[in-house]
Amino acid sequence: MQLIQQLLAFRPSRMDIIFALKTYLTAIIALFFSFYLDLLNPIWSIGTVLIIANPYAGMVSSKAIFRIGGTAIGAIVAILLMPHLINLPWIFSLVIAAWVGFCLYISLLDRTPRSYMLMLSGYTVAMIVFNAINSVDTHSIFDIALARFLEIGIAVICSAVVSAVILPVHVGPVIQQRIDKNLNSLEQVFSSILANQKQEQNYIQTLNAVTRDMSEIHVMTEHLSYENSDLKGMTHPLQEMLHQLSMAVSNLVAMSERLQQLNVHDQTFDQHLAIIRENVIQHIKDKKHIEESQLEQMFDDFETQFNALTACVSLDQKVILNSFRMDVRHYIYNIRIVLFIWQNIQDGKKDFPKNIVPLTTKYPSLHRDHGVALRGGLAAFLGTFAAAAIWIVSGWKAGFMLAQMAAVTSCIVTAIDNPVPVLKTFILASILSCGVVFVYAFAILPGITEFWQLALVLAPPLILFTVLIPTPSLMALGLMLGITTVMSMNIQNRYSIDIVSFLEGSFATVLGVVCALIAIYFIRAMSPETTAQRILSKHYKAMRQAINLSYDTRFRIHLRSMLDRIGILNSKMVQSSALKQAMNRALIETSAIVDLTRVHELAGSQLISTALQQSIVNLQNELNTMFNELEKNTVVSDQTKDAVVSYMNQAEQVAYQEENENIKFRVLMSLNNIRSSIFHTQAKDAIHVGETAL
Numbered sequence: 255m256q257l258i259q260q261l262l263a264f265r266p267s268r269m270d271i272i273f274a275l276k277t278y279l280t281a282i283i284a285l286f287f288s289f290y291l292d293l294l295n296p297i298w299s300i301g302t303v304l305i306i307a308n309p310y311a312g313m314v315s316s317k318a319i320f321r322i323g324g325t326a327i328g329a330i331v332a333i334l335l336m337p338h339l340i341n342l343p344w345i346f347s348l349v350i351a352a353w354v355g356f357c358l359y360i361s362l363l364d365r366t367p368r369s370y371m372l373m374l375s376g377y378t379v380a381m382i383v384f385n386a387i388n389s390v391d392t393h394s395i396f397d398i399a400l401a402r403f404l405e406i407g408i409a410v411i412c413s414a415v416v417s418a419v420i421l422p423v424h425v426g427p428v429i430q431q432r433i434d435k436n437l438n439s440l441e442q443v444f445s446s447i448l449a450n451q452k453q454e455q456n457y458i459q460t461l462n463a464v465t466r467d468m469s470e471i472h473v474m475t476e477h478l479s480y481e482n483s484d485l486k487g488m489t490h491p492l493q494e495m496l497h498q499l500s501m502a503v504s505n506l507v508a509m510s511e512r513l514q515q516l517n518v519h520d521q522t523f524d525q526h527l528a529i530i531r532e533n534v535i536q537h538i539k540d541k542k543h544i545e546e547s548q549l550e551q552m553f554d555d556f557e558t559q560f561n562a563l564t565a566c567v568s569l570d571q572k573v574i575l576n577s578f579r580m581d582v583r584h585y586i587y588n589i590r591i592v593l594f595i596w597q598n599i600q601d602g603k604k605d606f607p608k609n610i611v612p613l614t615t616k617y618p619s620l621h622r623d624h625g626v627a628l629r630g631g632l633a634a635f636l637g638t639f640a641a642a643a644i645w646i647v648s649g650w651k652a653g654f655m656l657a658q659m660a661a662v663t664s665c666i667v668t669a670i671d672n673p674v675p676v677l678k679t680f681i682l683a684s685i686l687s688c689g690v691v692f693v694y695a696f697a698i699l700p701g702i703t704e705f706w707q708l709a710l711v712l713a714p715p716l717i718l719f720t721v722l723i724p725t726p727s728l729m730a731l732g733l734m735l736g737i738t739t740v741m742s743m744n745i746q747n748r749y750s751i752d753i754v755s756f757l758e759g760s761f762a763t764v765l766g767v768v769c770a771l772i773a774i775y776f777i778r779a780m781s782p783e784t785t786a787q788r789i790l791s792k793h794y795k796a797m798r799q800a801i802n803l804s805y806d807t808r809f810r811i812h813l814r815s816m817l818d819r820i821g822i823l824n825s826k827m828v829q830s831s832a833l834k835q836a837m838n839r840a841l842i843e844t845s846a847i848v849d850l851t852r853v854h855e856l857a858g859s860q861l862i863s864t865a866l867q868q869s870i871v872n873l874q875n876e877l878n879t880m881f882n883e884l885e886k887n888t889v890v891s892d893q894t895k896d897a898v899v900s901y902m903n904q905a906e907q908v909a910y911q912e913e914n915e916n917i918k919f920r921v922l923m924s925l926n927n928i929r930s931s932i933f934h935t936q937a938k939d940a941i942h943v944g945e946t947a948l
């Protein structure tokens with residue numbers, strides 16, 4: 255019913271119609287060349303065009319390159335395996351299913367366009383081998399593998415050329431727009447925080463949206479090398495800019511925590527704070543070209559204005575205010591680095607400030623869930639093997655289509671938290687396409703004698719189905735309707751079809767999706783709540799790892815990874831209010847890792863007393879225990895809570911007795927920040943997640 259409502263409410267935009275027409279044109283051109291070369295299954299060219307179709311030229315080109323690479327790898331593996339295992343059907347099926355599952359597992363760990371090639375390497379082997387077994391009397395495995403490579407190669411070349419030449423749409427301007435939007439959001443959050451109003455922390459939702467956008471932009475930047483936008487070749491600088499932006503987000507969270515701790519709202523304090531706010535915004539928004547030598551430059555009277563602010567608070571609050579001063583200073587520095595890199599990117603430069611060590615590595619340390627990847631690979635393995643087993647036991651001629659569809663559908667939807675609804679849509683689309691194909695196969699196609707006639711009659715279904723693809727809620731329906739419809743037609747130069755083969759093939763297609771659905775339902779499918787809890791567990795593991803980090807490049811990489819994880823976490827649409835609260839607090843908790851690293855460095859310093867050093871070590875051990883419990887159970891025992899609070903108080907008492915004023919100040923400031931960010935300030939010494947009791 256919901257799908258029907260979405261279809262009735264659907265109104266294609268101008269861009270949707272242009273996309274559908276371009277996809278149709280590409281499909282017909284690819285089909286023409288496949289016919290011209292007299293390939294075995296020309297219809298695979300249309301199927302490939304639909305699979306890699308995307309409104310953005312860069313994404314089409316990247317998918318095209320990696321699809322042809324994955325097809326080449328799959329074809330080579332198929333040629334190597336089949337001659338040795340063709341007479342051992344059970345072992346052969348086991349090996350093919352294992353290869354599909356392994357490739358999918360690796361692809362789910364790689365959050366770059368390269369993952370598409372890895373996934374293709376898996377199920378292409380299944381498609382070629384199972385089709386070769388069905389045609390073993392007429393074609394060799396080499397002929398089928400070569401034909402499949404050529405069919406797909408023609409399709410990807412046509413797709414890349416058409417998308418890049420005819421009304422190209424680039425991802426670069428979209429990235430630029432989203433970066434500008436996020437920079438404006440950070441400015442608004444900064445202004446809101448320093449307004450010092452007594453209100454709900456709405457800024458947390460804004461910063462969560464920024465972290466979510468950062469994760470999405472990071473993936474989008476990978477496609478810039480494959481298009482001709484102004485940002486072409488800027489993948490590395492943009493990702494480095496996102497790393498620096500994560501530091502600024504952490505600074506904003508810390509600033510808000512400090513002001514809430516101060517809880518000062520008298521007129522004089524707010525007036526001085528307003529002056530600082532306006533000066534910072536003016537300093538950051540200065541239209542002058544930022545020079546590298548000016549990155550650490552503060553605005554005039556920075557110290558004077560903060561000294562005036564210090565006069566408005568009590569002696570006990572000065573530690574908190576000095577921490578706030580440091581957070582503001584770091585925010586200005588980090589946001590100016592972001593603006594400096596963004597300025598260089600827009601000028602076509604790839605330079606970084608000399609005092610900044612680029613964080614981006616060949617294999618960025620972003621969020622990866624090996625457990626989910628393993629379950630996805632296992633589901634693909636079992637789904638493919640179960641379908642092949644049905645084929646072997648039954649001896650069904652159309653069983654090869656069953657095994658092919660199980661392998662393909664097990665792979666292409668596994669990245670979704672809960673692929674079951676999408677697979678149900680696939681089944682519905684497969685059934686609906688049977689009716690369309692029946693009309694074409696027995697009423698329209700038998701009368702076609704010229705290619706222009708074929709192109710004309712294929713226009714309605716291709717355009718109608720592909721116009722749905724750009725709409726996220728209708729993409730699965732449009733994609734599956736298009737693919738199953740054209741593939742089931744099995745159009746060739748010498749066209750022939752019979753009712754029995756048609757019905758068997760249609761039933762095998764639906765049954766293959768059912769095999770994938772069952773395997774995924776029992777092994778891979780997770781609710782958004784379950785996925786969010788898994789990510790929160792990873793979050794607390796990262797918090798535990800931060801306890802023993804030093805404040806260097808490794809720390810910045812770790813922070814970027816944590817904020818990337820929070821960005822993914824905030825893309826989960828959960829219903830539980832307690833879980834939503836824990837997700838919001840994860841960002842606040844992340845701001846504490848700066849102080850965890852500073853405390854760790856101080857504990858290793860020779861300038862502090864033995865008593866303070868031991869107190870810090872004891873606190874670190876208890877924090878390690880606490881985060882370990884949160885990682886495993888998402889709750890903390892009362893005994894651990896009390897121990898952490900006790901060691902926190904003890905460390906503060908020892909720090910007050912420290913003779914070195916600088917050390918004393920730094921330790922007290924970091925301990926205060928840790929207490930504020932990790933403990934719920936509204937309830938005495940209650941740990942966030944422990945209180946929510948997930």
